[in-house]
Amino acid sequence: MTNETAAIEARGLGKRYGHRWALADCTLSIPAGHVAGLVGPNGAGKTTLINLATGMLAPTTGTVEVLGGRPAAGSQQLARVGYVAQDTPVYDGLSVADHFRLGAHLNPRWDAGLARRRIEQLGLDPKQKAGRLSGGQRAQLALTLALAKRPELLILDEPIASLDPRARREFLQVLMNAAADQELSVLISSHQVADLERVSDYLIVLIASRVQIEGEVDDLLASHHLLTGPRRDAASMPAGQQVITESHAGRQSTFLVRSSGPVIDPAWTVEPVSLEDLILAYLGHTAGSPEGQMLEINQ
C-alpha cells in the first residue's frame, strides 16, 4: 500500500435528494493507513458519504475515488473494500457457517482461517442461525465477514450505534487489532465521540452536510488551543488565530482558536483541548444547531 494513493479522495462530492442536499461540496483526502473517524450528528450526511464511497449511491456532483478506483467499479475493486453497513445486516435465515461459505464463494481472497479463529474467540456456534444472535454477535459476524474478505480498506457505518457498552468496547477492540494486524485502512462513522476518540488517529467532522474539519488527530489537537484571559472581543484577535467558539463570563473571556503556530500572548492562559471539546466546539460553531442534533458525548 503506497501512501500516494489516498484511501478515499472526494472532490466537490455532493448528493441531492429532490431539493435537499444530503451531502454538499465535500472535498477530502483520507490517506491510507489510518483509522479515520467520521463524526457528526444524525442526519449530517455521514451515511450518504459512506454510501457514495461504497458505490451504493451515485453522486449528483463531483467525484469520489476509493484506493484510486471508482467505487464498486468491478469485482477487483469490490474485493479491495470491506463494508459493514449500518445496523450490521446479516442473513437471518442463514447460519454463521453459511455466512462464511457465502464469503468464501463470493470473495477470491477469502481467509477461512481468520473467520474460523474469530468465531472461536467469540464463542459462537457455527450452526447458529444469524437471526438468533444478539445484537453484539450480529455486529461481530458482520465485521468478521468484512475482515475475512481481506480488504485493503474497511468502511463501517455506525456499526456500534445499537450495541450496549460492553459489546461496543469488544467490537472496537477487534477492529483495532485487525487494523493493526492486517494493515488496514479504516473509515468508521459514529455520532458517539467517545468511541471514536479511542480508535481514530484521523478525523473528519461532518455537520449539516458539509465537512467542517479534516486531519490527523495529533495535528488537529496541536493546532487548537483553549485561551482564557481578560475580557476581549473576538474581532480583536490576531489574524492567525481563527476563533471557533467564544464564551464570556464577567471580566473573563474563553476562546477556542485554531492557530498554526503557538500562542505566545502572555495575557492568555493557554490550555490544550481534548478531542471531545474540539468536536463539540465545531458543532457549536455551526450556529444554532438544535439540541436534538447534539453529539452524544457519553454513550
Next chain:
Amino acid sequence: MIWVTWRQFRPQAITAAIALGAAAILLVATRPGLVAGYTAAGLPTCHASCAALASNFLDRVGNLDHVLFYGTAFLMYLVPAVMGLFWGAPLIAREIEAGTHRIAWNQSVTRTRWTLAKLGLVGLAAVATAGLFSLMVTWWASPIDAASLFGGSAVTAASGAHGVHVTFSGFAEARLDPVIFDARGVAPLGYAAFAFALGVTAGVLLRRTVSAMALTLVVFVVVQVLVPNFVRPHLLPPAHYTAPLSTGHGQVNVNAASGVTDIVLTAPFAKAGAWVLSDVVITPSGAPSNVIMTSAGPELTALPRGCLSTSGPGINPLACRKLLAAMHLRQSVTYQPASRFWPLQWIETAIYLLLAAGLGWVCVWQVRRRRAP
C-alpha cells in the same frame, strides 16, 4: 454465486419438489383408469367416425377424473402465478427490506453478476417446475384431450322451450380452448418465466415484498385474461368457414313432439378440436340473420310468419321447413383449426419468454443504477 443462490432458494425448492411429488402420485394413481376407459371405448384402434366412440368414453369419465381434469387445469393457472408471487417478488425485494443487499453488493461480485445469477438460476428453476407440472398434466389428460380431438362430447344438446335451435356436434373443451390451452404443452413454461421476471421486477421497483406480490398478481391476471381473448386469436390468421344451414351436413329438422315446439337446425360446421372465434348465421347478402347465438345454440329470435300452426297450438312443420329453406341461411365461422395447437403454443411461449427477458433486463439495469438503500 451458484452456491449462494441455491442456499437462499433451498426452502422454496424443497416446497416445489414436495408439491411436484404429491401431484405425480395423484396423477400416476388415477391415469390407468382413464386409459382403461379410453381403450374400452375402442378409441386406440378407431380410424374414422370416432366421435360417437369418443363421446361414449367422455360420458363415462368418473367424477374424480372430472374434478382432476379441471383441478389440474386450475393448478396450471396457479403455478406460474405462485412463481411470480413467492419466487419472483421476494427475490430482491426481501434483500432490500432486510438490508442484506448491502452485504451482497459488497462482496467481490458485481451487482450485474449477482442479479443475473439470481434471475437465471431461480428463473430456470421456475421454468423447469412449471414444465414438469405441465408435462405431468398433459400426460395425465391425454386420453380426454385425444377424445375431444375425435369430436367427442360429453354434452348432450339442449333443447329450448320455444323457438328454433341449431345443435352443433358439440366438443368438450378441446386443447385449443383457452381453458385447456393455458394448462397444456409448453405455454406454461413461458407463463412461469414471465410471471417470475414480473415478480422480480416489481420487487426491484417497489422494494417491498408485499406490494410487489400484489402488483405481480394484478398484472399477471390482467395479462392472462387479455392474451387469450385479444392476442392469441390473431397470432396466426384465423380460418373461415361458411356453408348453407340447409344443405350438406346440415338439414332442417322440425320437431313438434309432445307439445314442445322446437325447430332444430343442424349447423354444418363440424371440425373437431377447432377453436371457434366467432360463429354467426347470416343471410345470403352477408347480413346477420335473425338467428342469434345462445348458450343452447343459435335461436331464431322470431318465428317466420306462417310457421305457427293455423289449427291449434304448435307449429306447422311443412310450412316452417319451406319458409326456412327460402331464407337461405348460412353459417359463418371464424376459427383456429385443431392443427394450430402446437404452432400457437410455441409462438405464445416465445412471446412470453421475450417479455421475461425484457423484464430481466429492466431488473439488471435498475439494480445497477439503484439510488438509495
